[in-house]
Amino acid sequence: MNPDLVETRGPLAIVCGGGVLPFAVADAVRSRGQEVVLFAIKGAADAARVKSYPHHWIGIGDAGKLYAGLRKEGCRDITFIGSVTRPSIKHIRVSLRTLLMLPRILSGFRGGDDHLLSKLGRVVANYGFHVVAPHEAAPEILIGEGDLTVRKPSSSDQADIARGFDLLRAVGPYDVGQAAVVVNQHVLAVEGIEGTDAMLARIAELRRQGRVNTAVGVGVLVKTAKPGQDRRFDLPAIGPQTIAGLELAGLGGIAVSAGEAVIAEPAEMVRAADAAHIFVTAVKARQ
């Protein structure tokens, strides 16, 4: 990497939603010697972790404050990462400059949650900043094809994985969740806006109630990008808490689509998976 180039483009601006991935990206970028500045979204970003980095707090509709910060910090490149809850319109703090942007930002609110950050991103791009996908800024967060764990998927697991990916392809056009749970060819759950962790908690609860009583350690969580999903703004993610969720749900493993999903705290995730005899595999997506 050319240090001059790093110098001239300034720090990478990370618009930082919820979850640990923004920090994985920030750490990866810093470990290559490039500075980062977080623009942490109020109500979404993890305040305890944000304070370890140079940062500004912004409201989700507050494009004006974001611009001012980007200019002040000399950022040219900006990446958007992390989860953001769709705000109710009345909770958006309206500044004069935000008000100018508001109609364009709000037009993103009728679609999926992933549209929120992407809409903000497109507005920013219109103002001459360069929007970088998180996995371009930090390629090490992407999961390559293959098995990550000691346990490998059996042929029965592979049949569940194939069924899960087929299902996710079928629901893809409807902008619904990116994940499903399949056990012995039976689809137990499809992710909606509740997210993967809540979906796994649901299976755990149904198991407690005796409504799921397949053998523990059987069944898969499949997770993939939606067809047509703008990967600059939304990547399927797994991490150590996904493993914890799988254990409670009594499932056997995770399959993600290779080169499309990202992993938060990979070493810790693999350690947890191996300890729980859970497999994690990345499968090349069929077209």
Add this chain to the structure above:
Amino acid sequence: MNPDLVETRGPLAIVCGGGVLPFAVADAVRSRGQEVVLFAIKGAADAARVKSYPHHWIGIGDAGKLYAGLRKEGCRDITFIGSVTRPSIKHIRVSLRTLLMLPRILSGFRGGDDHLLSKLGRVVANYGFHVVAPHEAAPEILIGEGDLTVRKPSSSDQADIARGFDLLRAVGPYDVGQAAVVVNQHVLAVEGIEGTDAMLARIAELRRQGRVNTAVGVGVLVKTAKPGQDRRFDLPAIGPQTIAGLELAGLGGIAVSAGEAVIAEPAEMVRAADAAHIFVTAVKARQ
């Protein structure tokens, strides 16, 4: 109706799972002067209501006891209705006769929950009994095309309804749930094995958490039969508790596919819906 025919075929046997629908069928059949005998499934049927009818309790795998009861009561026609939780294999009470049936019944356990009753039904049919669909025994439980409530779906509601039915058609081949929640064209939830009531409770919870904050009274629950679903054994159902779930979830209405869904306690359901300004409509399924 020819009373002689009723006489010669004996009482209608109702294999009775959970929920109120078995009793709606029983009441409709009795109101026409035909006797019923419930074969109530242990752990599923509502014991308090079962005792108002002539009945026998049976275990889910206990085909032997079912046969003996059918013969003793002189039943020729048998209908299967109500929800049944997939039992863990170790909890099936094994009698000598059940043991003979077990391999055929158990082969239904890898598919959806709806396969359980249908598998039992097919075994019964092989033994010369006549399996009658619940909506053949009691046609009044089926919902015909049209609006049932004072509130009618708006054009925006209709767009949500169309999107929901499209989604359910897409997931149909995967034997996943029969329902989804769509708000402003955004799919919030797809039903898995948790069932419709639990799916609505999830939306209510996400609303409490501020993760769903669309206007109250906007958005639809769509519910339909799965493509290829054997309607002798599984019909999508709504009732007063569906309305209660919708109110907590803050949704505007329900759309079911006309002539495919059944309604438990219709008068009470419509009264509750009107009181809550919720619409219920039955839409002709597009092919």
